[in-house]
Amino acid sequence: MSRIGKQEIIIPNNIEVIINKNEILVKGKKGNLSYKISELIEIETKNNIIKLTKKKITQKAQAIHGLSRSIINNMIQGVSKGxxxxxxxxxxxxxxxxxxxxxxxxxxxxxxxxxxxxxxxxxxxxxxxxxxxxxxxxxxxxxxxxxxxxxxxxxxxxxxxxxxxxxxxxxxxxxxxx
Missing domain, CATH: 3.90.930.12 (Ribosomal protein L6)
Structure with a gap:
């Protein structure tokens, strides 16, 4: 079970997150980063919170779920703090x-x-x-x-x-x- 993937990502006030279908773009004071999300993962944003969910319950989706959450969280930390x-x-x-x-x-x-x-x-x-x-x-x-x-x-x-x-x-x- 991916416990990391279930955690929500809180977006700081000075960070801008743009989601286009399967690509996420994070803009901050230090620069811009982008990441292509797998088709097995669905991304939702509400009130400065990002939540990732699996479309299918397969072993591959389970593995990518936590990985995608960690990568997006690292992108947000990177453009704000480095x-x-x-x-x-x-x-x-x-x-x-x-x-x-x-x-x-x-x-x-x-x-x-x-x-x-x-x-x-x-x-x-x-x-x-x-x-x-x-x-x-x-x-x-x-x-x-x-x-x-x-x-x-x-x-x-x-x-x-x-x-x-x-x-x-x-x-x-x-x-x-x-």
Whole structure:
């Protein structure tokens, strides 16, 4: 049973929601987002409240019901507040810098790694080791942060690499010496 899909979405006063058949457009102070809703889901709006219902009771409709509600809720949060992910670089000689809009990472490879973010994503670097990825689309922000982290994921012995701000690395005990 989808409990998330049954929850109502409250629209803040500064957000405008336009529904055209199977497409929903959300406009806010930070930008615009749109999403194509499945034919299995019906959407209703009353007094700044969005409610999603299933047209048919099938397993596919059940799965898409909660997903659609979560995506629409994330769109409303994104255009009003925005989303951000913070990454931390740990390790001697590892650093990052911004070149125009591009992120340049020196992570111990023989070449610097260059990441070009999409137009709606902003990347900031603080102290050469803190990276802040922000934007209005939660999926894109998370994907760019995961791409940056995948360049040098934290290793379990010393914890060197790129990790999320709130990520805890369980360190392993190294080989015992004689």
């Amino acid at each position: 989303f951000e992910k913070k990454l931390i670089i740990e390790g001697v000689g590892y650093r990052s810098q911004i070149d125009g809009r591009n992120l340049i990472l020196n992570m111990g490879y023989s070449h610097p790694v260059k990441i070009e973010p999409p137009e709606d994503i902003n990347i900031k670097v603080e102290n050469n080791i803190n990276i802040l990825v922000s934007g209005i689309n939660k999926e894109t922000v998370g994907q760019i942060a995961a791409t940056i982290r995948s360049i040098r994921p934290p290793e379990p012995y010393k914890g060197k690499g790129i990790r999320y701000h709130n990520e805890i690395i369980k360190k392993k005990i190294g080989k015992a010496g004689k």
